[in-house]
Amino acid sequence: xxxxxxxxxxxxxxxxxxxxxxxxxxxxxxxxxxxxxxxxxxxxxxxxxxxxxxxxxxxxxxxxxxxxxxxxxxxxxxxxxxxxxxxxxxxxxxxxxxxxxxxxxxxxxxxxxxxxxxxxxxxxxxxxxxxxxxxxxxxxxxxxxxxxxxxxxxxxxxxxxxxxxxxxxxxxxxxxxxxxxxxxxxxxxxxxxxxxxxxxxxxxxxxxxxxxxxxxxxxxxxxxxxxxxxxxxxxxxxx
Amino acid sequence: xxxxxxxxxxxxxxxxxxxxxxxxxxxxxxxxxxxxxxxxxxxxxxxxxxxxxxxxxxxxxxxxxxxxxxxxxxxxxxxxxxxxxxxxxxxxxxxxxxxxxxxxxxxxxxxxxxxxxxxxxxxxxxxxxxxxxxxxxxxxxxxxxxxxxxxxxxxxxxxxxxxxxxxxxxxxxxxxxxxxxxxxxxxxxxxxxxxxxxxxxxxxxxxxxxxxxxxxxxxxxxxxxxxxxxxxxxxxxxxxxxxxxxxxxxxxxxxxxxxxxxxxxxxxxxxxxxxxxxxxxxxxxxxxxxxxxxxxxxxxxxxxx
Numbered sequence: 328x329x330x331x332x333x334x335x336x337x338x339x340x341x342x343x344x345x346x347x348x349x350x351x352x353x354x355x356x357x358x359x360x361x362x363x364x365x366x367x368x369x370x371x372x373x374x375x376x377x378x379x380x381x382x383x384x385x386x387x388x389x390x391x392x393x394x395x396x397x398x399x400x401x402x403x404x405x406x407x408x409x410x411x412x413x414x415x416x417x418x419x420x421x422x423x424x425x426x427x428x429x430x431x432x433x434x435x436x437x438x439x440x441x442x443x444x445x446x447x448x449x450x451x452x453x454x455x456x457x458x459x460x461x462x463x464x465x466x467x468x469x470x471x472x473x474x475x476x477x478x479x480x481x482x483x484x485x486x487x488x489x490x491x492x493x494x495x496x497x498x499x500x501x502x503x504x505x506x507x508x509x510x511x512x513x514x515x516x517x518x519x520x521x522x523x524x525x526x527x528x529x530x531x532x533x534x535x536x537x538x539x540x541x542x543x544x545x546x547x548x549x550x551x552x553x554x555x556x557x558x559x560x561x562x563x564x565x566x
Numbered sequence: 567x568x569x570x571x572x573x574x575x576x577x578x579x580x581x582x583x584x585x586x587x588x589x590x591x592x593x594x595x596x597x598x599x600x601x602x603x604x605x606x607x608x609x610x611x612x613x614x615x616x617x618x619x620x621x622x623x624x625x626x627x628x629x630x631x632x633x634x635x636x637x638x639x640x641x642x643x644x645x646x647x648x649x650x651x652x653x654x655x656x657x658x659x660x661x662x663x664x665x666x667x668x669x670x671x672x673x674x675x676x677x678x679x680x681x682x683x684x685x686x687x688x689x690x691x692x693x694x695x696x697x698x699x700x701x702x703x704x705x706x707x708x709x710x711x712x713x714x715x716x717x718x719x720x721x722x723x724x725x726x727x728x729x730x731x732x733x734x735x736x737x738x739x740x741x742x743x744x745x746x747x748x749x750x751x752x753x754x755x756x757x758x759x760x761x762x763x764x765x766x767x768x769x770x771x772x773x774x775x776x777x778x779x780x781x782x783x784x785x786x787x788x789x790x791x792x793x794x795x796x797x798x799x800x801x802x803x804x805x806x807x808x809x810x811x812x813x814x815x816x817x818x819x820x821x822x823x824x825x826x827x828x829x830x831x832x833x834x835x836x837x838x839x840x841x842x843x844x845x846x847x848x849x850x851x852x853x854x855x856x857x858x859x860x861x862x863x864x865x866x867x868x869x870x871x
Binding site: 364374378381387401402484490495 | 624628668671672675676687772773774775777778779781782785786789790793794796797798800801803
């Protein structure tokens with residue numbers, strides 16, 4: 328199910344040349360802001376929770392997920408070089424699975440690790456906040472990567488739709504309509520974080536069982552459907 | 567095959583006789599429309615392209631959808647204001663773009679790469695420069711086209727609000743003043759966002775990566791700035807709120823308009839910059855726009871040649 332060559336090529340496509348630097352700029356910004364906030368406000372659990380929840384989990388994880396998830400397959404489909412990959416005797420679901428693993432790994436490294444570091448800078452992991460948000464970022468990375476990888480195979484405008492979901496649906500509708508929060512990867516991962524933190528600082532609108540079931544279901548279904556989509560891929564000419 | 571060639575025998579066959587073939591093509595001797603015409607064509611093509619006109623149906627969907635999303639709240643507000651005979655519009659003209667910033671950011675992110683990244687990827691930039699346009703013409707045409715597209719996107723809902731306000735018989739001078747202030751602020755916003763979007767998009771030939779990069783710069787900078795401002799507000803160090811606002815495009819516009827265009831600030835605590843700080847805001851905004859133009863010129867001086 329895992330093909331090292333496809334994985335290597337995907338890593339190169341995602342992180343090759345100067346792209347790793349651009350991807351690395353976001354985590355660095357988060358850590359820099361944490362240092363500034365620690366200097367301004369001192370160690371405060373509420374501030375740490377607000378910053379990690381508002382900036383790290385709500386903005387940074389989805390954006391890195393979009394870049395890694397759609398970037399793992401989108402550009403290849405876009406410039407047509409995916410036919411060379413598809414013409415090799417590798418099962419299409421294997422290709423998807425390998426690309427998913429790579430996308431998850433990249434998202435985790437560039438979002439969960441800086442979240443942990445920022446958490447420790449902000450309040451030294453008081454009330455388990457840093458660990459809780461790191462777990463949430465890890466869980467969200469898996470779901471986002473699978474979801475956006477599927478989008479990359481379905482549409483040529485995957486990045487836009489991914490961003491519309493991440494920014495408009497989760498951030499805007501999520502704050503206005505309560506029902507939209509049930510259908511949001513962010514809230515599902517927060518439910519897991521709530522379990523880890525145990526306190527009142529990290530809260531979610533979704534129960535832990537619902538969240539876990541939905542997370543697993545979304546990841547598995549998206550991966551399966553992306554594999555199916557790749558089996559019957561048509562290369563369109565005009566965008 | 568001895569086909570008789572319609573030779574264009576020059577009157578005086580002196581000098582240029584060294585050619586091997588003269589297969590008799592006529593050279594073009596009609597009027598040449600020149601550099602400014604080519605620039606204008608590029609501008610109108612880019613502007614139409616920003617709304618998907620002249621492109622496939624699929625590429626019309628997103629810009630048109632965003633345009634509708636931008637205008638519908640204004641129409642609803644106007645309808646409510648007319649129906650309830652309100653004394654004032656629920657949202658200031660200057661505040662509207664700030665509230666709808668997510669839509670504007672998405673529009674810039676989706677259309678800026680559309681405008682420049684594809685030229686880079688399909689290597690059509692050298693073809694443009696084989697016409698009588700210069701680097702500066704290309705950059706100006708693209709910049710002006712995206713700025714105009716953004717101005718249409720941000721000014722249309724203001725127009726809806728203004729017409730609605732006049733229909734609701736609100737105070738004419740008051741509304742006109744607000745409308746004019748709103749137009750100035752969205753014009754600044756259009757120039758700033760178009761510049762930032764194009765500079766980022768012109769670096770990468772990959773459209774998807776350009777979109778993500780533009781949206782990341784716009785939203786992350788806003789997220790970071792508003793978080794820091796909220797913390798500064800909680801720490802009651804209100805003096806630093808205005809200075810932090812300099813670091814993201816939307817708070818920059820917010821600062822300019824609350825200092826000089828009579829807008830109420832969206833900063834935490836509602837404290838906008840003072841007049842002195844406002845001057846800095848204006849300078850930074852204009853400086854950023856000029857810097858974007860300079861960077862684009864630098865980028866296109868070498869690209870594709």
